[in-house]
Amino acid sequence: MNEMFTPGAQRAMDRAEVRARQRDAAAVEPRDLLVALVDEPECRAAELVVEFGSTPDDVRQALGAPPVEASLPAAPGENERGYDLVAADRPPVPHSRTLRAVVGEAMVQARAAERSGMVGTEHLLAGLTTEAAAALEPVRSAGLDLERLREYLSRPALVAADPVLPLEDVAPLDLSDSARSVDIGRILDASANRAREGLRVVEDFARFALDDPGLTRRLKETRHRLAETLRGFDPDLLIGSRDTPDDVGAHIMTHSEQIRENPRAVLVANFKRTAEALRSLEEYGKLVNVWLAGRFEVLRYDVYTLEKLVLTAVQSYRALGDARLMVLVGGLPTLGDLTWIVGEALAGGADVIQLREKNLPDRELLTRAREVRILTAQAKARFIVNDRPDLARLAGADGVHLGQDDVTVRDARRITGPHLLIGVSTHERAQVDAAVLAGAGYLGVGPIFPSATKEFSEPELAGLAFARTVAEMTRLPWFAIGGITEENVERVVEAGASRIAVSAAVVRASRPRAATTRLRALLDGREFVDDDTASGE
Ligand SMILES: Cc1ncc(COP(=O)(O)OP(=O)(O)O)c(N)n1
Ligand SMILES: Cc1nc(C(=O)O)sc1CCOP(=O)(O)O
Numbered sequence: 001m002n003e004m005f006t007p008g009a010q011r012a013m014d015r016a017e018v019r020a021r022q023r024d025a026a027a028v029e030p031r032d033l034l035v036a037l038v039d040e041p042e043c044r045a046a047e048l049v050v051e052f053g054s055t056p057d058d059v060r061q062a063l064g065a066p067p068v069e070a071s072l073p074a075a076p077g078e079n080e081r082g083y084d085l086v087a088a089d090r091p092p093v094p095h096s097r098t099l100r101a102v103v104g105e106a107m108v109q110a111r112a113a114e115r116s117g118m119v120g121t122e123h124l125l126a127g128l129t130t131e132a133a134a135a136l137e138p139v140r141s142a143g144l145d146l147e148r149l150r151e152y153l154s155r156p157a158l159v160a161a162d163p164v165l166p167l168e169d170v171a172p173l174d175l176s177d178s179a180r181s182v183d184i185g186r187i188l189d190a191s192a193n194r195a196r197e198g199l200r201v202v203e204d205f206a207r208f209a210l211d212d213p214g215l216t217r218r219l220k221e222t223r224h225r226l227a228e229t230l231r232g233f234d235p236d237l238l239i240g241s242r243d244t245p246d247d248v249g250a251h252i253m254t255h256s257e258q259i260r261e262n263p264r265a266v267l268v269a270n271f272k273r274t275a276e277a278l279r280s281l282e283e284y285g286k287l288v289n290v291w292l293a294g295r296f297e298v299l300r301y302d303v304y305t306l307e308k309l310v311l312t313a314v315q316s317y318r319a320l321g322d323a324r325l326m327v328l329v330g331g332l333p334t335l336g337d338l339t340w341i342v343g344e345a346l347a348g349g350a351d352v353i354q355l356r357e358k359n360l361p362d363r364e365l366l367t368r369a370r371e372v373r374i375l376t377a378q379a380k381a382r383f384i385v386n387d388r389p390d391l392a393r394l395a396g397a398d399g400v401h402l403g404q405d406d407v408t409v410r411d412a413r414r415i416t417g418p419h420l421l422i423g424v425s426t427h428e429r430a431q432v433d434a435a436v437l438a439g440a441g442y443l444g445v446g447p448i449f450p451s452a453t454k455e456f457s458e459p460e461l462a463g464l465a466f467a468r469t470v471a472e473m474t475r476l477p478w479f480a481i482g483g484i485t486e487e488n489v490e491r492v493v494e495a496g497a498s499r500i501a502v503s504a505a506v507v508r509a510s511r512p513r514a515a516t517t518r519l520r521a522l523l524d525g526r527e528f529v530d531d532d533t534a535s536g537e
C-alpha cells in the first residue's frame with residue numbers, strides 16, 4: 001500500500017494494472033486508470049463522471065473495456081472487495097510516462113487541496129483531465145463533458161494557493177548530507193531558471209511576432225505547469241542553494257550563444273535550452289522526488305511538440321504570408337482548358353492554385369500538375385495538389401491539401417519530405433486543434449456556404465460561425481472555403497477570414513480573370529477597376 005493514496009485511490013491504481021493486463025498492454029495507461037475509476041461506482045471520481053454527463057458502462061464501452069464482471073473475476077487470493085487485484089506471482093506492469101505524469105499531477109493537486117496531501121480518486125481524475133486529455137478523447141462520445149469536468153476539477157479549491165510542500169514521503173535524497181543537497185539544489189535551481197527563461201523567450205515570439213493566440217496559450221500553459229511542478233520542490237532547497245557569484249559557468253559565453261542570425265535561430269536556441277534544462281531537472285530531480293522527475297520528462301516531450309508547432313508556423317508564414325486567394329481548378333476536359341483557366345486566374349491575381357482532380361488517370365494528372373507548376377512558378381504564385389502527396393512531390397508543387405478522409409499529415413510527410421506545405425481541411429473546432437498539433441502548414445475552414453462544386457448536407461455546413469471560431473483560435477494561415485462568391489465574400493472577411501479558397505466563383509465565371517481580380521480587390525478592401533473591359537476583352 002502506498003501511503004500517499006487513499007484506500008479508494010490505491011484500489012483504482014491496482015485495478016488499472018488489472019485492466020492493463022487484460023489488454024496485454026506493456027504499460028498501464030491513463031485509459032486503464034479511467035476505466036478503473038468508473039469500475040467502482042461509489043468512489044468520488046465515478047460520481048463526477050456521472051455528474052458530468054456519462055455512465056461507467058458508456059465509458060467502458062467508449063474505451064473498449066469489457067464489463068466489470070467479465071474483467072475482474074473473484075479468484076483465489078481475492079481481497080476484501082472480492083477482486084483479485086494484483087497477482088502477487090506476476091511482475092508488476094510498469095506505468096507509462098503519461099500515467100506517471102497523471103499521478104504526479106494528482107499529487108500536486110492533492111497537496112494544494114489539503115495539507116495531508118493524500119491522493120484521492122478525484123485527484124487522479126483531475127490528473128487525467130490535465131495530463132492525459134488526448135487519451136480521454138474517446139469518452140466524449142460517451143457523453144462526458146471533458147471541458148466542464150476539467151474546469152470543475154481545477155477550481156480554486158484544488159489549485160495551489162500556497163507553494164506546494166515538498167513530498168517528503170518519497171524523497172530519497174539524504175538532506176542531512178547538506179553539502180550534497182546544496183550541490184543538487186544548485187543544479188535544480190539553475191535548470192529551473194533556464195527552463196523558465198527559455199519558455200518565456202519563445203512565448204514572447206508566439207505572442208508578439210506570430211500574434212498567435214493558440215500557440216501563446218499552449219506555451220503559457222506549459223510555463224505554468226513548469227512553475228507548478230517546481231513548487232513540488234522545497235523552495236529552500238532551490239533558493240537556499242543559489243550562489244550565482246561563484247557559478248563558474250555564469251560568465252562563460254560561447255561564440256554560438258552570441259550569434260543569432262534571425263528570429264528562427266533565437267527560437268531554435270531557446271527551445272533547445274529549455275529541453276536541456278528540463279532534462280537536467282528530470283535526471284537530478286530523480287534524486288529528490290521521482291514523481292516530479294516524471295513530470296519534467298512529460299514537459300520535455302511537450303516542449304519538443306511545441307517546437308515543431310512554432311517552427312511550422314514560422315515556415316507557413318514565410319510560404320503563405322501574403323497569399324490571400326486560392327483558386328481550386330479541376331474537372332476540365334483538356335489540358336488546354338486547364339492551362340487557360342489557370343493562366344486567367346493567375347493574371348487576375350490568384351496567389352495559390354490548387355489542382356483538384358478526382359477522376360483522371362495518374363499519368364495524365366501528373367502531366368497536368370507539371371504544367372500548372374510551370375505556370376504558377378512563372379507568376380510567382382504557389383501551387384498545391386489536392387489529395388496526393390506523391391504527385392505533389394513528383395510535380396515539384398509547394399504543397400498538398402488533405403481532407404479528413406485522406407492520408408494523415410504524418411503519412412503524407414513521409415512522402416513529401418520536410419519542406420512541402422501540408423494543408424488540412426477542418427469542419428469543426430476539434431479538427432483545428434488536431435490539424436495544428438499534427439503539424440499542418442495551413443487549414444481549409446469550411447464549408448462556409450453551400451457549394452456548387454461539392455455537395456454538403458445541411459448539418460455539414462460549418463458556416464460563418466466556424467470561421468469566427470477559427471479566427472480566435474489560431475494565426476496559422478487558414479482559407480475559408482465553400483460557396484464563397486463576390487456577393488458574400490465581405491461577410492466572410494467580417495467573420496475574421498483574411499484568406500479564401502474558391503472554385504466555382506472563378507472556374508465557372510464567364511470571365512475568370514475579371515472574377516479573380518474582383519475577388520482579390522474585395523479581399524484587400526480595394527476599389528475594383530475592370531481591366532478586362534478597359535482592354536476590350
Ligand atoms: C483549401 C481547401 N480546403 C478544403 C478542401 C477540401 O479538401 P477535402 O475535404 O479533402 O475534399 P476534396 O477537395 O478532396 O474533395 C480543399 N480541397 N482545399
Ligand atoms: C472542395 C471543397 N471543400 C470544402 C470544405 O469545406 O472542405 S468546400 C469545397 C468546394 C469549394 O468550391 P466552391 O468555391 O465552388 O464552393
Ligand SMILES: [Mg+2]
Binds near residue numbers: 403
Ligand atoms: Mg481530399
